[in-house]
Amino acid sequence: MSTSSWKGQKVIVIGAARQGTALARYLSERGAVVVMNDQRPPIQLQTAQEMLADLPVEWIVGGHPLNLLDGADCVCLSGGVPLNIPLVQEAFARCIPVSNDSQMFLEAAPCRVIGITGSAGKTTTTTLVGRMAKQAAEQQAAQMYSSLMTAGKAYPARVWVGGNIGNPLINSLNDMKPDDLAVLELSSFQLEIMTRSPQVAAVLNITPNHLDRHGTMEVYARAKAHILDYQDEQGQVVLGRQDPGAWGLAGRAHGGVWSFGLDRQEDYPGAFLQRNWVTLWNGQAEERVVHCSEVHLRGEHNLLNVLAACAISAAAGLPTEAMRAGILGFTGVAHRLEFVRTWKGAHWFNDSIATAPERSMAAMRSFDGPIVLLAGGRDKDLPWEDFARLVRQRVDHLVLFGEAAEKIHQAVGPLKSGGRPFTLRVCKRLQEAVRAAADQVEIGDVVLLSPGGTSFDEFRDFEERGEAYRKWVLDL
DSSP states (O other): OOTTOOTTOEEEEEOOSHHHHHHHHHHHHTTOEEEEEESSOGGGOHHHHHHTTTSOOEEEESSOOGGGGTTOSEEEEOTTOOTTSHHHHHHHHTTOOEEEHHHHHHHHOSSEEEEEEOSSSHHHHHHHHHHHHHHHHHHHHHHTTOTTSOTTOOOOSOEEEEESSSSOGGGGGGGOOTTOEEEEEOOHHHHTTOOOOOSEEEEOOOOSOOHHHHSSHHHHHHHHHHHHHTOOTTOEEEEETTOHHHHTTGGGOSSEEEEESSSOOTTSOEEEEETTEEEEEOSSOEEEEEEGGGOOOOSHHHHHHHHHHHHHHHHTTOOHHHHHHHHTTOOOOTTSSEEEEEETTEEEEEOTTOOSHHHHHHHHTTOOSOEEEEEESBOOSOOOHHHHHHHHHHEEEEEEESTTHHHHHHHHOSOOTTOSOSEEEEESSHHHHHHHHHHHOOTTOEEEEEEESBSTTTSSSHHHHHHHHHHHHHTO
């Protein structure tokens, strides 16, 4: 459906979360007849209803009645709404178009868009690319296309960062101009129904995640691939070379392919590591960006995120000096290996954003000292065996919490005399887990909240979980 023809169209928006409420406002302001539907009871939707109180939005809550679809011209999904609920399946059966905020944004965006997805690292990478692009915009504002500007490089007028991270960019469409640049984080939930791709599309990695939603790795990987499937020959694709799932998509690209990894790929331009320098390769010459000692992020996985951000920025034509400026001083995003405080001689870190076992494993590998690990939350039907093996190698004290605690406990197995973990506690809730960790810490320990599961058994999202953890640690 054309985004210029919403007037009088009946649109059902399912899910009154961030993306759903942004969609409702966007469509209502363009003359659509919007019906907001959410399975939650009214008492849980007061904030969302207040946000849309100035608009003629109809609310149907407490369930998903199929008669909502009578006369509907389009159904729009918030990211957390699975495709297998009866209402969505009935929309497909009736051949009613199904869309979401990211699809509509790409259809209407007046400027170039960088889209970034991956099983892990996409929030850090998106934030870094946004910083690099904003540095380029500041350079343009300072120099105003003077002779000092590098020929052939992109200096956007204004930069917009959002999508699955922070602000749904559909909120900002009215203010965007053709010379701007949008940096969009995309999840598999958004991508699974999308039939539009951004001009620059990055897939960092594809590893087991969200199998509770997608069912199989094949379905999950297919959703991720949508980010590049609908590009034309002018599109640019950036792929993680260390990851077979991402790199295996190179043959599906319609335009240019860029890579990032720990070593140089002769046949493709991109970013790599050379003698502890983050380095760009354009197919003919190398250019250094920043020395690894200037990167203030922990772990090899974060170094790959920096390489990814440089490759993405290069594919978008951003200048090298903007990449360097974006990296310098960046200490990471909130809830991703975020230092909270030192207490009892132990260093406490918040990695609440780690909602898959693999992300928790990357966090464990980022520290050399003894680890007190808090893990749990809600499982996503993911394997925990590799996580358990690493715990037995690296973790001195394991504290489990939430719905997934028993499943993780079974994967780790019983304690063995003289072997790690030396202690194991199972708690119902995170606050209890923080207190249990506080009972175990010694000078020099790293206390690490890196759950490996989602927050939805106890919290609204990983941010609320991280903020609660931070508060409880600061209150010790």
